[in-house]
Amino acid sequence: MNMPSVNVLIFTYNQESFVEETIESVIKQSYGNITKIVIADDGSTDKTPDIITEYAINNPSIYPVLAKKNKGIAYNMNRAIKHIKGDYVSFLDGDDLMDNQKIEKQVNYLNSNSELVACAHDMKVFDSVKNEFKGNFSKIINFKKIKGQIGVKSIFDPSLLICPSSVMYKRETLPEGLDTRLKYWYEFFFIVEVLMKGNMGYMEDVLGIYRLHSTNVTGSKNFIEFGLENSLIVYSIILARYPELYPLIKKRKSITYLAKILECIRYGNNTKAKKLSKVLMSEGNFFKGFITYLTSFILNEKRANKLFQNKRFIKVFLEFF
Numbered sequence: 001m002n003m004p005s006v007n008v009l010i011f012t013y014n015q016e017s018f019v020e021e022t023i024e025s026v027i028k029q030s031y032g033n034i035t036k037i038v039i040a041d042d043g044s045t046d047k048t049p050d051i052i053t054e055y056a057i058n059n060p061s062i063y064p065v066l067a068k069k070n071k072g073i074a075y076n077m078n079r080a081i082k083h084i085k086g087d088y089v090s091f092l093d094g095d096d097l098m099d100n101q102k103i104e105k106q107v108n109y110l111n112s113n114s115e116l117v118a119c120a121h122d123m124k125v126f127d128s129v130k131n132e133f134k135g136n137f138s139k140i141i142n143f144k145k146i147k148g149q150i151g152v153k154s155i156f157d158p159s160l161l162i163c164p165s166s167v168m169y170k171r172e173t174l175p176e177g178l179d180t181r182l183k184y185w186y187e188f189f190f191i192v193e194v195l196m197k198g199n200m201g202y203m204e205d206v207l208g209i210y211r212l213h214s215t216n217v218t219g220s221k222n223f224i225e226f227g228l229e230n231s232l233i234v235y236s237i238i239l240a241r242y243p244e245l246y247p248l249i250k251k252r253k254s255i256t257y258l259a260k261i262l263e264c265i266r267y268g269n270n271t272k273a274k275k276l277s278k279v280l281m282s283e284g285n286f287f288k289g290f291i292t293y294l295t296s297f298i299l300n301e302k303r304a305n306k307l308f309q310n311k312r313f314i315k316v317f318l319e320f321f
Contacts, residue, residue: 007085008091013044016048037063043071052064074182088170142160149202179237258280
């Protein structure tokens, strides 16, 4: 029986505490045709490059791509993508882990569903700070149960989240690379590009571990500051390339503004919250903008922070808006 070749791309930056376990989880896969493990490091200043180099010496399937300077995640991922040769490609962040049957099960799934361009699965969520498992990604981080296939319409739903380390792609469906103009939101754009070519399957199997820790990108100070800016750039690029997606972009854009307004209130910047509410009103969402404008007078930091910690509130918020 023909076994499609698989390449695994691992992306690292200052992850000396995690990367060895991550690499081991790939080496120990049950699938017998993983032809290349590309490990791209984005100029780490700790021992991560040394660990990668040592593994490469002892394992001919490991191909290290080590940068001298840090240039950002999109650049780093592009350096790895250039070396793809497999039929299927699996991405893995340098702090996440694969179940030892992950690759085998995803290959079988894609072989059985040849119309799909990719497939994803559920993950366990591990809190590295508290050293405990929190539950499954589908329940802890996601806001909506994924059923069946994921199309481009589904990915614009902010309540539906996919763990990047869970996705396996068919090589021919991948874009040439990620847009390096973006510091954030590059993965959303990347997934949209893939899903314009077909649907992604979803497996309910739990086939990996997603780590939560203090250096996760979405919780960083820079993401809080520049996340909105990058999201608006992404929406503009997508609209220019795929005008037919305008209704989806418009709805997602308004929700992005709403989330940012609440975030501003949460961190005590009610003045910016009011300004963004006015922008929302000017872009044809008068009712939503007016509600958030009034909210900026009512909520304070303490109340907003309490709401943000309530997953039920966030779910209702996303469904309502």
